[in-house]
Amino acid sequence: MHQIFARWNSSGNMPLSRYAPYAAYVATVELFFYILIASNLESGERNSHLMDMAYLNYLPFCDFFVSQDKLHERCAPLFLKDNQLFVRGTELKEGLKQIDQYFDNFAPEEKEKGIISFAKTPPKEDSFLISKIWDRYFSDWRTQKPINEINPKILEEIQSMINAEPIPREKVDFDPQNPDTLTIHRLVRKKRGKWYQLPKDFNPENNS
Structure with missing residues (x-):
């Protein structure tokens, strides 16, 4: 200062x-x-x-x-x-609890598909606080068309980047601060608490 x-x-x-x-x-x-x-x-x-x-x-x-x-x-x-918006902690906690209860009422076979398949967005009913927050900051989330399948060519390109050997620093021929593409690796638990984050029958060996 x-x-x-x-x-x-x-x-x-x-x-x-x-x-x-x-x-x-x-x-x-x-x-x-x-x-x-x-x-x-x-x-x-x-x-x-x-x-x-x-x-x-x-x-x-x-x-x-x-x-x-x-x-x-x-x-x-x-x-x-x-x-910008101020949200009381208790209100956010209650809002998240409502969403948890909403999705918990889904059929068991639906929940076994993993939240990645059915809970990518909050419920579209207006009574949910989280939905109202999304309306304010992600105005088109209600009308966006879901992407059910990944383009095979894009998937192949991503997979080739993931499996590629690292390039020695002295052989890098592009600006590392301004790459054309960037891959981020995440480790996701198959199940966390009562929720399947990935499908129950997901086998990483068959999806690598």
């Missing part, structure tokens, strides 16, 4: 919100906190308050902010933009 202010002074003291927008935001959050304490709107006796306020520094990087902290509930909405 001190280095930012030093460079700001040397640049001619242009508005900090233009020179270093995020530093200006952090400074605003801290100033807001000290005004709260000085005006006795919040108690300064709790050492955790300053740490709690620091979580608001993440707001510029999120679509919605989830917290059960009362200080966050009172203060976070003051810093949120119109396209």
Whole structure:
């Protein structure tokens, strides 16, 4: 922070919100906190308050902010933009519980196909909090057509990249910071808790 202010002074003291927008935001959050304490709107006796306020520094990087902290509930909405949302922790927990119960009512044979086949999105009923959040941030999720099959050529190309031998660093003939394609390896448990994440009859040896 001190280095930012030093460079700001040397640049001619242009508005900090233009020179270093995020530093200006952090400074605003801290100033807001000290005004709260000085005006006795919040108690300064709790050492955790300053740490709690620091979580608001993440707001510029999120679509919605989830917290059960009362200080966050009172203060976070003051810093949120119109396209951001504050969600109480208990409400999110209850919303996820509703979805769990919704899919748990599916037939056993359907659930054995794995959640990857039937729970790629939340339920389309409007009564679910998670569905409302998806409506706000993924506006076309209700109308997207499901992809039931992967193009064989694309699958073959991906598989060839996965199975390819690593290239020695000295033989790399492209910019590693700007690749044409990127593969990410994930390890997924077949079953987690009561839910099959992959089909019950899934055999990795037959799907490699």
